[in-house]
Amino acid sequence: MSTIRFGQAITQALDEEMSRDPEVILLGEDIGRPGGSFGITRGLLEKHGEDRVLDTPISEEAVVGAALGASMMGARPVVEIMFNDFIVLAMDQVVNQAAKIHYMTGGRLSAPLVIRMLCGTNGSTAAQHSQSLEAWFAHVPGLKVVAPSTPRDAKAFLKAAIRDPDPVMFFEQRMLYNTKGEVDGDSEPAPLGEGLVVREGGDLTIATYMRGVHQALEAAAILEEDGISVEVWDVRSLVPFDRDGLRASLERTGRLLTLHEAVARGGFGAEIAAIAASEMFDLLKAPIGRVGALATPHPYAPQLEAAMLPSVERIVDVARATVRGGAGVV
Template sequence: MAKKTYLQALNEAMRQEMERDENVFILGEDVGQFGGCFGVTQGLFDRFGEARVIDTPITESVIVGAAAGAAASGLRPIAELMFVDFIGVALDQLFNQAAKMRFMFGGKAKVPMTLRMPQGAGVGAAAQHSQSLEAWFMHIPGLKVAIPATPYDAKGLLISAIRDDNPVVFLEHKMLYGLEGEVPDEPYTVPFGQADIKREGADVTVVATASMVQAALAAAEALAGDGISVEVVDPRTVQPLDMDTIIASVKKTHRLVVAHEAVGFAGPGAEIVAQVAEKALDYLDAPVRRVAAPFSPIPFTPPLEKAWIPNADDIVAAIKAIS
């Protein structure tokens, strides 16, 4: 398999799906000749033209609303917002329209739209451009939420999202765009609601998402020298959420750490921990630990931003605290 970056995997997924299905198109701010804020749509305007790679006004409500309407009309839009933080001005279009349309029309309406949004800290973009907001979206019935952590998963999940008849929120961590990994040249899908065990272990389960998957793998490698065997579970989608794989891992290791970059209070880890408490409490031999960002806006200054972002050392400390 060829090695590709996370960004290249996303670009390839969109190109192949646009070649396969003429109903697939892209819309968003600067997605055309500029190639997207982070370059993810680079080259697609030249390949498919302005009718299928559409530069929109700087109005997120228009982007999401147009995508929802186009999807309900039989097209398969891929909408891009420059930053997940900007979804606030389009929540009605996403939460009240796209997510609910299929239910309110008795299943007769389909809304096959994909909403791609970069999220996460680490690039010095400060409080209004660096949040991780997956907990917002996984709380809304009718939405699916993908959060890939590797180039392989990025391509496979994006193809699954484009082919899905339901609205999918697709969250891309900005610090992963340059991550390299093996990615097949041909199209393939990664199923929603199927977690992946990124590393098998016996002593403690670490459930990690997005950039924290790489941090968890680094922590597991560091702790291997101390004789602690860490199992790293990547949910890949947080809606649907594969609790069966997580519960099975906890039953094997009897310890749990949940790691995500979103703030800890009411973050996605809270749902995971709650379900483990409901379904596997008797299997736990130690208290659960959460590794997450502090409950504060993200600082701009680089030293403070670095201190704010959870990392592998934080995961190591959490594991040692319960081992």
């Protein structure tokens, strides 16, 4: 057991999987000798060789296609997309090709590749380097979507994603890279599709993921002083989604608030709310609260960005309204 940063957990997962399986290869911009824009792949080229750590041109579509074609023939590629904002340049390969190859070939081919993407703001990173686009991919059948909040989960889920037979979109929130947590030395992969109760409570479930988990814990501490007992449920994996975990939490609390840094409109919180409302309505004692970013591009000015993004204060306000049975929106 050791305490490491989130970013180091990603590096360890890549390193350990590359040591375990020679078919694991990495592709991405600047990931070779520079070690990646955020240092995640530092040292891996030197250790595993330039045939397995492939520094690519700035050609997202060709790079994702290269990973896809190689994966269809037995490789286990992991692509680093510097910011999830850039994945749009490869959307045909992700959405029309990789996501559908298993289905449209009647199960005769599959695409076991992982696309790692940085997401979320890092403070004034503005409109093209700050988005959280996970909901787009959860909408596409054939893709799996993972969004860890701690170093332990990041490592265990990335290892699982690399061994998974399907394409996995793996989100890494920039603001979490320097957060620390305990990780097992040579940890095993954790199965995708299980949520986790991070904090138990009896009045309200906050269903959230990535940085939202940390914000929810802060909000829970404040709400506790008001006598509101909050359960924080870390979704961890959007697809597959842990319906049983959500149900178990709502059985304890009877109230739901969804939270993510992504824009609220059409966000994955809407899917969670719809599952709760359509399949678990009998458990709900109050309208569902929603917290997400306002529906604007990310502003550059710090005070505008702060107004756009979910804050602990806003979470606390919506939580209070939800528990009082009022309309808890935004």
